[in-house]
Amino acid sequence: MVTKMSKPKQKIGVLIEAHFDETEYRGFNDFFPKNGYQIDYISHLWGYDQLTFKGNDFTEEVTVCTEVEDVEPTDYDGIILIGGYAMDRLRYEANPKPGQPNQSSAVKFLRAAVRAMDTNHLKIGTICHSLWLFCAAPELLRGRKVTCAHNLIYDVQNAGGIVQFEGDETKKIHIDGNLIAAKHPDVTHEFMGVFLEEIKKQQMQKVSA
Numbered sequence: 001m002v003t004k005m006s007k008p009k010q011k012i013g014v015l016i017e018a019h020f021d022e023t024e025y026r027g028f029n030d031f032f033p034k035n036g037y038q039i040d041y042i043s044h045l046w047g048y049d050q051l052t053f054k055g056n057d058f059t060e061e062v063t064v065c066t067e068v069e070d071v072e073p074t075d076y077d078g079i080i081l082i083g084g085y086a087m088d089r090l091r092y093e094a095n096p097k098p099g100q101p102n103q104s105s106a107v108k109f110l111r112a113a114v115r116a117m118d119t120n121h122l123k124i125g126t127i128c129h130s131l132w133l134f135c136a137a138p139e140l141l142r143g144r145k146v147t148c149a150h151n152l153i154y155d156v157q158n159a160g161g162i163v164q165f166e167g168d169e170t171k172k173i174h175i176d177g178n179l180i181a182a183k184h185p186d187v188t189h190e191f192m193g194v195f196l197e198e199i200k201k202q203q204m205q206k207v208s209a
Helices: 022-034 086-090 105-118 128-135 150-158 185-208
Strands: 011-015 038-043 051-054 061-064 078-081 123-127 173-176 179-182
Touching: 011 022, 011 086, 022 038, 022 185, 038 061, 078 128, 078 185, 086 105, 086 128, 105 123, 105 128, 123 128, 123 185, 128 150, 173 185, 179 185
Parallel strands: 011 038, 011 078, 078 123, 123 179
Antiparallel strands: 051 061, 173 179
16 A cells, blocks of 8 residues: 655744734735645744734734744745834844844844755745845844845835835835845735745756756
């Protein structure tokens, strides 16, 4: 008798904290599971087994049980940084030191994720304000072409990112290698579709390699 191997669970990790964007949150929860991907919300839990975070409008909340220090970016098919103010909160350092690069747990995770991204092992998605996490480690953003919300343009440029425009607005979506950036929550659906297609392309490349 031949025993069929079960297909590994396809997973997308979403970094999240309080004041996350609720439009994106609802979109992720609907779209990705419908397309066969489990969503795993990841955060720094500060020693707790779980924490519950509320969104920007206080109409959505998420209870997170996955500590960012306990997982690897490559445990996932893709990593998304949710918008809103969540990434600003995740880059917080309790004990910063003069001249020392940001040592927050989420930024350390992002460094590992970018290494995996740059060696073609991972897709990273950003939307709206979520490039704030990249701005905490400018070496990760320097020279990369991205898009973002208009009020984040100068943060991104000061960190060395190259903001892409369409006329007098930032682009809705931009792909730079394995980094997929989106402008704001109004393009959430388009962003999710592009992000999923990019993941599928990478999976096909791995199969054919």
